[in-house]
Amino acid sequence: MKTYEFELGLAARRLVKDILDVQPDEVVGITADTLSNEEVVNATARAVFEAGAKPVVIWVATPDGVGKAADPMLPQKALIGALTNVDVWIEFNYQWLLYSTVFDTVIKENRELRYICLVGMNPDMMVRTIGKIDMKKLSEFLDKIAEITQKGKHVRITTPAGTDVEFDNHPERPLIVHSGYVPKGTYEMLPGQISWTPKLETINGTIVFDGSVYPPIGLLKEPIKLEVEKGRIVNIEGGREAREFASWLESFNDPNMYQLAHISYGFNPGAKLTGNIVEDERVWGATEWGIGNIGPRLVPDIPGGVPAASHTDGICLNSSVWIDDVQIMDKGNVIYPPELAKLAKELKK
Numbered sequence: 001m002k003t004y005e006f007e008l009g010l011a012a013r014r015l016v017k018d019i020l021d022v023q024p025d026e027v028v029g030i031t032a033d034t035l036s037n038e039e040v041v042n043a044t045a046r047a048v049f050e051a052g053a054k055p056v057v058i059w060v061a062t063p064d065g066v067g068k069a070a071d072p073m074l075p076q077k078a079l080i081g082a083l084t085n086v087d088v089w090i091e092f093n094y095q096w097l098l099y100s101t102v103f104d105t106v107i108k109e110n111r112e113l114r115y116i117c118l119v120g121m122n123p124d125m126m127v128r129t130i131g132k133i134d135m136k137k138l139s140e141f142l143d144k145i146a147e148i149t150q151k152g153k154h155v156r157i158t159t160p161a162g163t164d165v166e167f168d169n170h171p172e173r174p175l176i177v178h179s180g181y182v183p184k185g186t187y188e189m190l191p192g193q194i195s196w197t198p199k200l201e202t203i204n205g206t207i208v209f210d211g212s213v214y215p216p217i218g219l220l221k222e223p224i225k226l227e228v229e230k231g232r233i234v235n236i237e238g239g240r241e242a243r244e245f246a247s248w249l250e251s252f253n254d255p256n257m258y259q260l261a262h263i264s265y266g267f268n269p270g271a272k273l274t275g276n277i278v279e280d281e282r283v284w285g286a287t288e289w290g291i292g293n294i295g296p297r298l299v300p301d302i303p304g305g306v307p308a309a310s311h312t313d314g315i316c317l318n319s320s321v322w323i324d325d326v327q328i329m330d331k332g333n334v335i336y337p338p339e340l341a342k343l344a345k346e347l348k349k
């Protein structure tokens with residue numbers, strides 16, 4: 001018996017119906033590479049067919065890199081030709097096409113496309129992070145906590161591992177909510193995350209990564225402590241992994257690699273710390289800091305965003321959060337306001 005062979009069917013149906021709202025006769029492109037999970041791909045194609053729609057599954061050899069680094073190894077014209085003519089594109093590639101030339105061209109030319117990035121998906125992760133989740137309730141919860149957070153001016157976050165950091169929100173910058181809703185002409189990620197970029201020069205304090213940091217490491221064996229002044233990392237402490245992280249940042253010889261880029265909340269009730277950053281950054285009650293390059297979507301007030309040689313994300317588990325001195329989370333649990341705490345409890349059942 002293959003892992004979660006029965007349960008995977010429901011997870012695929014939730015993806016196709018609840019998240020992507022696939023309609024009869026729509027064409028759904030499913031892309032994968034030779035490191036993708038075949039059971040996940042086939043279960044999804046089956047659910048698409050069952051919905052009365054037309055699956056097109058495209059397998060490619062796994063490129064050596066992701067995004068634009070994958071370009072030379074991809075059958076670009078064939079992928080662009082096919083994917084500009086689908087209604088929905090589900091990406092299961094292991095070395096992702098997201099931000100590759102194929103992706104950029106398809107997004108530009110196929111203006112009604114609904115795209116979702118589910119890189120590194122396997123049956124276990126799909127059952128936990130999609131199959132067992134009440135997507136409507138999750139979406140309601142995420143919209144509410146995003147609204148409360150956006151209304152706040154000042155945010156403080158602490159964790160048991162020693163994080164104690166604060167910042168001011170920027171009134172013109174959006175909170176990007178990955179809620180499990182994919183409207184036409186948008187690209188989406190696995191549900192259960194909210195990201196935003198605060199006023200950079202107001203970020204001060206200590207950030208302790210105690211979950212994972214990727215690139216360059218993955219799951220952490222020991223914490224990495226960052227001292228942050230006015231939005232920049234000024235000191236890195238810890239053991240061997242902290243030294244590895246520090247020399248990785250240094251290797252770019254780019255001062256913007258010390259710039260904090262975004263903060264994110266993780267809120268997928270099924271996510272667990274596995275070393276796969278897509279899942280780790282959705283662990284319930286975790287906060288994540290992005291470092292380096294800042295995409296234009298996060299900072300509409302800065303045309304073109306803030307360029308840097310690369311980008312990395314690190315996870316702080318069991319976060320406590322205060323918005324304008326009102327505590328809304330305590331060590332990973334949502335405690336205030338009561339209706340939000342109630343929704344959180346129901347989602348975590």
Ligand SMILES: [Fe+2]
Nearest residue numbers: 290291312313
């Ligand atoms: Fe990030």
